[in-house]
Amino acid sequence: MNKKTLKDVDVKGKRVFCRVDFNVPMQDGEITDDTRIRAALPTIQYLIDQGAKVILASHFGRPKGKVVEEMRLTPAGVRLSELLGKNVQKADEAYGDSVKSLIESMNEGDVLLLENVRFYPGEEKNDSELAKSFAELADVYVNDAFGAAHRAHASTEGIAHHLPAVSGLLMEKELDVLGKALSNPERPFTAIIGGAKVKDKIGVIENLLEKVDNLIIGGGLAYTFVKAQGHEVGKSLLEADKVDLAKSFIEKAKEKGVNFYMPVDAIVADDFSAEANSKAVAIEEIPSDWEALDIGPKTAEIYRDVIQKSKLVIWNGPMGVFEIDKFAGGTKAVAEALAEAEGTYSVIGGGDSAAAVEKFNLADKMSHISTGGGASLEFMEGKALPGVVALNDK
Ligand SMILES: Nc1ncnc2c1ncn2[C@@H]1O[C@H](COP(=O)(O)OP(=O)(O)O)[C@@H](O)[C@H]1O
Numbered sequence: 001m002n003k004k005t006l007k008d009v010d011v012k013g014k015r016v017f018c019r020v021d022f023n024v025p026m027q028d029g030e031i032t033d034d035t036r037i038r039a040a041l042p043t044i045q046y047l048i049d050q051g052a053k054v055i056l057a058s059h060f061g062r063p064k065g066k067v068v069e070e071m072r073l074t075p076a077g078v079r080l081s082e083l084l085g086k087n088v089q090k091a092d093e094a095y096g097d098s099v100k101s102l103i104e105s106m107n108e109g110d111v112l113l114l115e116n117v118r119f120y121p122g123e124e125k126n127d128s129e130l131a132k133s134f135a136e137l138a139d140v141y142v143n144d145a146f147g148a149a150h151r152a153h154a155s156t157e158g159i160a161h162h163l164p165a166v167s168g169l170l171m172e173k174e175l176d177v178l179g180k181a182l183s184n185p186e187r188p189f190t191a192i193i194g195g196a197k198v199k200d201k202i203g204v205i206e207n208l209l210e211k212v213d214n215l216i217i218g219g220g221l222a223y224t225f226v227k228a229q230g231h232e233v234g235k236s237l238l239e240a241d242k243v244d245l246a247k248s249f250i251e252k253a254k255e256k257g258v259n260f261y262m263p264v265d266a267i268v269a270d271d272f273s274a275e276a277n278s279k280a281v282a283i284e285e286i287p288s289d290w291e292a293l294d295i296g297p298k299t300a301e302i303y304r305d306v307i308q309k310s311k312l313v314i315w316n317g318p319m320g321v322f323e324i325d326k327f328a329g330g331t332k333a334v335a336e337a338l339a340e341a342e343g344t345y346s347v348i349g350g351g352d353s354a355a356a357v358e359k360f361n362l363a364d365k366m367s368h369i370s371t372g373g374g375a376s377l378e379f380m381e382g383k384a385l386p387g388v389v390a391l392n393d394k
C-alpha cells in the first residue's frame, strides 16, 4: 500500500483520533456479534502499548444527524472494555468543550470512546467545520474503519486533511488481503450479493459484471430482479425505481457471458416475524400479500453447486432474514457450501454476513472475513475508497 500506516508515525504521548467501525449487529440493546470490535483490537492495543492517548470514534446505525438514544455507542464501549481488560471512558458527545476536558485528563495509554459521530448532520455531509472540530481533539489521525472507508464523511475523510493521517492495522490488512485476491483472480470467480441495502448494492453489480464469471443474487436485493423478470413480488423488499436498471444488468450479463443466477423459489411469510406462517413457493408464485424472506430450497441447491465449482467466491449480504431461524436456511446453505468447498478462496464481506457465518460456527472455515460489506464491494469493483485516498502518501 502506498499510504502511511500506524507504524510510520510516532504516537507516544500523542492524542490519536482513531476512526473505527463499531457498527455491530445489535438486538434489544445487546450486541449479537462483536467481530468488528475484535477486529479493531490490534490497532487499539498497539496505540495503548505505544503510550498514545487513544480517542476512538465510530458511527452506529443510520440516525440521520440526530441523537437517537438506542444508537448510542455505550454498549460498544462496555464490550471494548471487556475485550481489552481495561477501563474505556465513554463520552456523551463526539467533539466540543466537554470532550476536550475529558481528553485533557487522559494519561498515556488511556482509551476514550466518543459518541456516535452520525448524531451530527455534518458527519455524512463531510462538513469541513465538523472535520476541523474532530481534528482539534488530536495530534494524529488513524483510520482503521475499513467498513466505512467507502464513505466520504467528516470522520472518515474530512478530518484527514487537517492532521497527519495514516491507516490502522485492520485497514492495512483488509486492503492487502482483498488486493491480493483480486489482482489476478482464480477462476471461476463468483460474486454472491444479497442483504437489504438494495440502493447501495445494486450499482455495484454493473462493475462486478466486468470481473466475474458467475453472479448470484439473493436476499432482499433479489426481488427487484425478480420483478424485472416480470414476476410479482407481493410485499417483498422492492426498489421500484431500480427495476429497469436490474433489467439492464440481466441483459448486460448475457452480453458479457456472465452466468447470472436469481432465485427460482423463495420462502414466503405472511408477516416479518418468527411467528409468521411461511412456505416455499416457486418464484412466479409469490402471493400478493406475502413477502419473500429467504431463498427457497431449490435455489439453495443451485447456488451450492455453483459455489462448489468456483475457485474464488466473494459473498456480501445474507440470502434471507437469517436472524430468524425459519428464514435462515438459504444463508446457512451458502455458508456451508463455502465451508465445504475445497480449494475455493472465500471472502465474506459485511457486518451481517460475518455475523451469519459466526452464528453457524463456520467462521474458521472461511479464507477471509472482511469487516466491510459495501467497502469490500467497492474496493473489488476497482473504485477508490475515499477513506483511504485521504490518508498521507508514503
Ligand atoms: N428477503 C429479505 N427481506 C428483507 N430483509 C432481508 C432479506 N434478506 C436479507 N435481509 C436482511 O438483510 C440484512 C443484511 O443486509 P446488509 O446490511 O445489506 O448486509 P451486510 O451487513 O452483510 O452488508 C439482514 O439483517 C437480513 O435480515
Ligand SMILES: O=C(OP(=O)(O)O)[C@H](O)COP(=O)(O)O
Residues within 6 Å of the ligand: 021, 023, 061, 062, 147, 148, 151, 197, 349, 350, 351, 352, 371, 372, 373, 374, 375
Ligand atoms: O455496516 C456497514 O456497512 P455494510 O453493511 O456494507 O457492511 C458499515 O458500518 C457502513 O455503514 P453504512 O452503510 O451505514 O455507511
